[in-house]
Amino acid sequence: MAEKKKRRFGRIRKLPSGRYQARYPGPDGIDRPAPDTFATQKDAERWLVLKEAEILAGDWIDPDAGQVTFADYARAWIDERPNLRPRTVELYDYLFRLHLKPTFGDRAIADIKDAHVRRWRKTLLDEGVSAVTVAKAYRLLKTIFNTAVDDMLIRRNPCRIKGGGQETSPERPVLTVPQVYAVADAIEPRFRALVLLATFGSLRWGELTALRRKDLNLDTGTVRVERQLIRIPGQGLVFTPPKSAAGKRTIVIPKLIVKDLRAHLRDFAQDGDDGLLFVGPDDGPLWNSNFNRRFWAKALTKAGVPKVHFHDLRHTGNTLAASTGASLRELMDRMGHSSTRAAIIYQHATDERRHQVAKQLDSLARGQLKSGSGTQRARKSAKAD
Numbered sequence: 001m002a003e004k005k006k007r008r009f010g011r012i013r014k015l016p017s018g019r020y021q022a023r024y025p026g027p028d029g030i031d032r033p034a035p036d037t038f039a040t041q042k043d044a045e046r047w048l049v050l051k052e053a054e055i056l057a058g059d060w061i062d063p064d065a066g067q068v069t070f071a072d073y074a075r076a077w078i079d080e081r082p083n084l085r086p087r088t089v090e091l092y093d094y095l096f097r098l099h100l101k102p103t104f105g106d107r108a109i110a111d112i113k114d115a116h117v118r119r120w121r122k123t124l125l126d127e128g129v130s131a132v133t134v135a136k137a138y139r140l141l142k143t144i145f146n147t148a149v150d151d152m153l154i155r156r157n158p159c160r161i162k163g164g165g166q167e168t169s170p171e172r173p174v175l176t177v178p179q180v181y182a183v184a185d186a187i188e189p190r191f192r193a194l195v196l197l198a199t200f201g202s203l204r205w206g207e208l209t210a211l212r213r214k215d216l217n218l219d220t221g222t223v224r225v226e227r228q229l230i231r232i233p234g235q236g237l238v239f240t241p242p243k244s245a246a247g248k249r250t251i252v253i254p255k256l257i258v259k260d261l262r263a264h265l266r267d268f269a270q271d272g273d274d275g276l277l278f279v280g281p282d283d284g285p286l287w288n289s290n291f292n293r294r295f296w297a298k299a300l301t302k303a304g305v306p307k308v309h310f311h312d313l314r315h316t317g318n319t320l321a322a323s324t325g326a327s328l329r330e331l332m333d334r335m336g337h338s339s340t341r342a343a344i345i346y347q348h349a350t351d352e353r354r355h356q357v358a359k360q361l362d363s364l365a366r367g368q369l370k371s372g373s374g375t376q377r378a379r380k381s382a383k384a385d
Contacts, residue, residue: 010024010051010052012041014041020038020041020043024052026062061155062152063110066110068108074104075096077144087232091136095140096140103116112145124137135165136167138161145157173312180195180199182303183305184260185303186299186302187296188295189267189268190264192260192264193260193261193264194208194278198310198317200257204228205311207227207336209228212273212275214273216261216277221254224251225248225251228241244337246333246336249333
């Protein structure tokens with residue numbers, strides 16, 4: 001017959017197997033067993049002492065609460081996020097559907113452990129999913145579990161891979177100014193100004209395609225960014241605010257491209273102050289996919305420029321701006337970033353170039369010193385003078 005022992009908190013009984021079971025009254029009034037049995041009575045007593053301390057400290061977690069499936073919890077998490085931009089919702093939906101749900105969807109939140117997360121991440125990388133996508137999926141998973149911890153569904157976040165959410169994107173190509181103009185010359189005339197403004201204004205595709213006539217002031221040489229045009233599944237192209245508050249900005253453009261912009265306003269922009277600055281041959285808003293397929297790829301081939309993305313024009317413009325010695329704050333304002341991360345990357349790139357120049361100068365000087373005494377040459381030169 002099983003033995004029972006009365007205690008001030010909880011109960012312990014010896015099972016027919018010889019192991020010990022501990023039970024305790026939860027704060028919710030439900031009598032609950034420990035998740036495991038114990039080899040000795042002392043082990044069971046120690047567990048009850050810790051459980052009582054946990055309850056008194058307000059750290060107790062209902063073991064049944066974490067039994068909600070990850071799919072249900074994550075879906076609700078995405079739907080309940082306030083103020084998420086449409087593109088962010090689209091990204092979360094994509095990551096959840098393709099990379100999180102297949103592995104974790106049917107598991108209870110409380111049953112997902114560190115090893116499961118490590119195995120999932122390695123599997124994605126082994127299957128050829130890009131490191132950038134895996135990092136984004138990992139960050140989303142970690143954020144969802146952070147909320148589960150706050151909701152007291154689990155005690156700790158199982159996403160504990162050091163650097164798991166860090167993106168290591170490959171270096172984006174930078175075009176030379178002659179290459180930019182080669183593309184501008186090769187592309188359909190109605191998109192020449194689009195190429196130039198993307199580069200020398202450091203503008204995103206969505207910002208460019210949302211510009212109106214009234215956003216462009218060629219007398220002052222400025223462009224005002226107040227919105228973006230993005231594609232939302234099920235809705236098509238939609239005008240929305242910029243990605244962040246910093247995205248609303250006024251950009252000063254170089255005089256070099258003013259003449260091209262004037263010609264564009266005259267020949268291709270929609271009429272009226274609210275008319276779109278850049279439109280397709282049908283006089284409607286530009287679709288990124290159509291533009292890339294019908295015009296961009298052909299222009300690159302015709303110009304003899306290596307395959308690059310349209311977004312690399314913005315990267316080129318940012319690099320050119322950084323090379324002028326612009327401050328961190330000036331780069332952030334021009335790029336429309338609220339954090340210093342991206343601006344620091346561009347500053348770092350120009351710093352690397354400065355170090356490269358210094359290294360080449362060092363090599364040149366060392367080479368000349370090896371071929372003869374620099375001091376003796378200098379003296380001979382002075383005597384000759």
